[in-house]
Amino acid sequence: EARGKFFEFSNFSHFSIGVDALWLDATEPEDLPNVNTVTAAGSGNALMNTYSLMTTQAIADGLRRDYPTAQGARVFSLTRSSFAGQQRTGAALWSGDTTATWDVFRRQVVASINYQLSGIPYWSEDIGGFFRPEDQYSSDTYHELLIRWFQFGVFTPIFRVHGAASHTELWNYGQKTMTIINASAIGLRYRLLPYIYSGFAKTDLNGWTMQRGLMMDFSYDASSRSIDDQFLFGDSLLITPILSPANAASKNAAKTQERHERDAQLQGGVEERQQQNHAQDERAQHTREEEDDENEDKEEHEEEEEEGDNKDKEKEEGKEKSDRRLKPTISSSTKSVRWVYFPAGTAWVNFHTGKVHHNGWEEVSFSLSEAPFFVRTGSILPLGGYRQSVVDREDSPIEVRIYPGRDG
DSSP, rough: OOHHHHHHHHHTTGGGOOOOOOOOOOTTTTTTTTTEETTTTEEETTTTTTTHHHHHHHHHHHHHHOTEEEEEEEEEEEOOOTTTTTTTTTTEEEOHHHHHHHHHHHHHHHHHHHHHHOOOOEEOOOOSSSSSTTTTTOOHHHHHHHHHHHHTTTSSSOOOBOOTTOOOGGGGGGGHHOOOHIIIIIHHHHHHHHHHHHHHHHHHHHHOOOOEEEHOOOTTTTGGGOOOEEEEEEEEEEOOOOSGGGGHHHHHHHHHHHHHHHHHHHHHHHHHHHHHHHHHHHHHHHHHHHHHHHHHGGGHHHHHHHHHHHHHHHHHHHHHHHHHSSSSSOTTTTTEEEEEOOOOSOEEEEEOOOOOOOOOEEEEEETTOOOEEEEEEEEEEEOOOOOTTTTTTTOOOEEEEEESSOOO
């Protein structure tokens, strides 16, 4: 009865006058009244988001009944919460009111992967964050985050931008930022539409998900099970978001070094780790003995030491150049570095350079104008032309890229 009343009101105020779909906000519901209570269905804590399931079901049932050839032919709602089974209601989740920081961005990537693991295929977020800095239109630091967030959004099921008290039109962020986002994210999304539509047809027909945690397709690869910041988009694309500013490459390297160690423990066991540590101790001891010998013969090796000093100077100069290259700047040539795990059983091709990568961890870099992703060998990737809207007539021929190396 309550669902019927909810649709009755929604129909009178919206659908009856031609509205196609509703943005159902605050479907937790707002202010979380179910916390630490017992509802008619059971524990309010355990069944927190059932309210979202009921509201989206009310809309779906009513539209399919009253507008079977119009809005009910392909029901769509946008909702702020989700519960098991909500995929039946044609509802897409967006992840709520996020803050524009690199840490929140990283958490959004993890959340999107976890949501797909639940089997519900439609997820989206406020690209760029809902709460944004006061200097969002002039801050190069924020613009770098915005660009990388857009490049992640390309490979999520629903591609959308939103912000509180903001004019999120791209021209507000300057010509350079707008150009990079248009070329590396929005234009790419339109080019990928033939691939995306095919993937979502599979989702509709076979109960699939377009965005996929690595363990969904590489369960035989133990290392892929712990990856929380890479995923597949469809069968063919490996997405590796850049989750820190360009000058934070060392932090990424340190984090991935921990993953290297975890891989060693998974694949080689503790015994292999102990052997490696023992060998490292032996090398360190050998190094200390060599240093003692060098100190004893110091006078005989002055020339070698001078040569070593020159090399150290060259290394330091090279480091300074590297530091300059990695400083945060809105230049499209800025390189961001991260470690990527390439799953076993296939090879992967950098979409921009064509470089082939094989199973294992590898340090890779992408300029600010490059969306960070790879294509699985054996893939056939259809790419359409650049468009302003999906309703634009498509006059450009479809480009078909074939990535050899295995059977597709």
